[in-house]
Amino acid sequence: MTINARLEELGITLPKAAAPVASYVPVAVHGGIAHVSGQLPFVDGQLVKGRLGEDVTLEAGADAARACGLMILAQLDAAGLLDRVERVIKLGAFINSTPDFTDQPKVANGASDLMEQVFGEAGKHARAAVGVPALPLRAAVEVDAVIALKDA
Template structure:
């Protein structure tokens, strides 16, 4: 069976460096076998993806931004000292999409993170999810995604 690190290499995925918190919180908290990953912002080529879906960010750019958030979630797991092979299940993703009131494709944007989890973790990456439109996100980000990850018992 292929390791997750080998799977990332096979897919050509290089994880970004885990972002430091921008406020007073922990990026990852493990409790009762679950890793709670704080909301991650989308950095593409080192730049924060800013703007609003339905205004100045396209659906494709939003999808890519959500995928970037997913990459950062995986990077945060690794940075917390959790072996990626200890991911027993991606339980839930919460996707927050900075969007105009008439934009209704939040689920299509959130698919960027969701599809990445399946790509990397296979069936263990299938998860519950919420995809919510919001009027603003920290630092003007286009998307923010948080996660709950079940960990294998040591």
């Protein structure tokens, strides 16, 4: 089964891959590894902004992380790599949060759970989930990825 067929089975429609907001490429491939640049959370075309522990709830943060995960998949699809995913190796989740907010791992689960849902065992990965004082464009969450690719 292709990944696009799996997404259809799950009722998931990928967003349009976002253009870079600075001087970088969305996906860089080297040695069979795809490095996906940090992706921001767009829901219904709108960027999810704010800070966890201030004006964004834990549930909304997890939804934002899931939206970042969907954008990671969209970037892989735009690069023609989605069906070549062999394993999600690592996700890095950056959560715009107040100093006293400590549920970053629960927020990051939004992206992590999506990867396992889409790729099964191959979607289980290592991860970092860190709180940061600010993100580009006031985004609530940003997630990047390291992905192992099958030979073309």
